Each structure stands twice: as C-alpha cells, then as structure tokens.
Amino acid sequence: MRLPMNLPAPQTASEALPPSFFERARDNMVEQQIRTWEVLDQDVLDLLYAVPREEFVLPRYRALALADLELPLQEGPDAARGERMWQPKMEARVLQELAVRKTDRVLEVGTGSGYLTALLAHRAAHVYSVEINPELAALGKANLGRRSLENITLEIGDAARGWPRHTPYDIIVLTGSTPVLPDAFLEQLAAGGRLFAVVGEPPAMGAQLITCAAPGACGGVTLFETVLKPLVNAEQPRRFRF
Numbered sequence: 001m002r003l004p005m006n007l008p009a010p011q012t013a014s015e016a017l018p019p020s021f022f023e024r025a026r027d028n029m030v031e032q033q034i035r036t037w038e039v040l041d042q043d044v045l046d047l048l049y050a051v052p053r054e055e056f057v058l059p060r061y062r063a064l065a066l067a068d069l070e071l072p073l074q075e076g077p078d079a080a081r082g083e084r085m086w087q088p089k090m091e092a093r094v095l096q097e098l099a100v101r102k103t104d105r106v107l108e109v110g111t112g113s114g115y116l117t118a119l120l121a122h123r124a125a126h127v128y129s130v131e132i133n134p135e136l137a138a139l140g141k142a143n144l145g146r147r148s149l150e151n152i153t154l155e156i157g158d159a160a161r162g163w164p165r166h167t168p169y170d171i172i173v174l175t176g177s178t179p180v181l182p183d184a185f186l187e188q189l190a191a192g193g194r195l196f197a198v199v200g201e202p203p204a205m206g207a208q209l210i211t212c213a214a215p216g217a218c219g220g221v222t223l224f225e226t227v228l229k230p231l232v233n234a235e236q237p238r239r240f241r242f
Contacts, residue, residue: 025066037089041096056115056143109159110175114140126151128166130159160231176231198228
C-alpha cells in the first residue's frame with residue numbers, strides 16, 4: 001500500500017507519542033501484517049522488536065512508522081516523487097528469505113533510512129551499504145549512528161550495476177527495482193550466495209530470490225509480485241530499433 005499524497009501530516013516534529021503507543025502498534029504490525037505474509041521465523045520477528053522502526057522514519061510520519069505503508073524519506077516537494085521505505089512486511093519477508101547468517105558479508109544497494117541496513121547488520125558479519133543520493137546517505141548515517149552498530153560500512157556511490165570494491169558478497173540486496181538484473185551482481189556473489197532484487201518494469205515486476213551454488217551456477221524463484229521505484233541508473237533492456 002502506498003501512502004496517499006493527500007494524507008495530512010499525522011504529527012509535528014515537536015509532538016511526542018508515548019512508548020505504549022508503539023508497543024501496541026508493533027504487536028499489531030507483527031501479528032496482522034508480518035505473520036500473515038508468511039514470515040514465521042522467530043529470530044526475524046524478535047528482531048522487529050529489537051530495532052525500533054519509528055527511529056528511522058521522518059518525524060512527521062513517526063505515528064505511521066509501523067503501519068502497512070511505504071513512507072516518504074524526503075520532505076517538501078520531493079516527498080511525492082522521492083524515495084520511500086519499504087512496507088514492514090516486505091522488510092521482514094526479505095530478511096527471512098535471505099536467511100542471513102553471522103558469517104555473511106552483505107551488499108545493500110540503497111541505504112535509504114538505514115532501517116533495513118540495521119536489520120541486516122544484527123544478523124550478518126558485515127554490511128556494506130551504498131547510497132547514490134547524498135541527502136539520503138546523510139539520513140541513513142544519522143539514524144544508524146544512534147544504534148552503535150560497528151559492522152556497517154556506509155559509502156556514497158552508484159551501485160546500480162554492481163559494487164566490486166568489497167567482493168565477494170554472501171548476500172546482495174537491491175532496495176530499488178531494476179528492469180534488467182546486471183550480470184555483475186551474480187559475478188560478485190560468493191559460492192552459496194543469495195541475491196534479492198525486484199526485476200522488471202511496471203506493471204509486471206517480480207521479487208526474485210537468486211541463489212548461486214557456484215560461479216555461473218545460479219537459479220532463482222519469484223517470491224511475489226510488487227511495484228517498486230527503480231534504482232537511479234538501473235540497467236535498461238535493449239530496445240528493438242527499426
């Protein structure tokens with residue numbers, strides 16, 4: 001579900017909500033959104049309680065942090081067309097499907113708010129997160145700085161077609177869609193590596209989980225259908241020309 005653009009701001013930056021509000025909202029999120037979307041991994045569910053999502057959203061949307069919505073990550077005129085946080089159920093489902101281990105090195109393409117970065121970091125050995133938008137990179141850095149996580153490397157750059165700097169990766173997560181999945185990502189996966197990406201163009205996009213048993217031996221499944229804004233500079237399909 002997308003946030004309606006005519007929705008009034010639920011609160012101002014100066015307003016504070018009691019902890020009990022978020023306790024109830026988090027319980028509702030887990031029971032009514034997350035579990036019903038086939039997320040039953042107790043470690044993942046516990047992590048949603050350990051990392052408060054409301055600490056990663058813009059102040060004016062804090063009351064909606066645990067709702068089944070994509071929330072804007074930018075203020076003003078950029079809010080309607082800018083980047084958005086995934087819905088909580090998608091964050092949890094992707095975390096479950098990737099089966100992140102304590103030995104995994106992770107590449108996250110698109111830091112955004114830093115929330116998914118934090119979830120990954122709690123389960124992985126190290127997370128390398130790359131953000132092309134300096135404004136969002138600063139937001140993610142500020143949010144993550146309050147969590148005291150030491151196994152995250154934040155970088156600014158264009159990783160829409162791969163990021164060879166720290167290869168190989170055990171896990172790669174693309175937080176924006178790509179019409180075509182670049183081969184570079186598969187080449188940068190370690191043996192046994194997993195990749196999550198939303199591939200395609202509107203209205204037909206598939207959330208894919210790809211596993212590589214060995215270099216050149218990769219297979220994938222489509223987990224669900226969705227529509228996601230593409231990464232900046234995402235690889236485009238070849239168009240037929242007359």
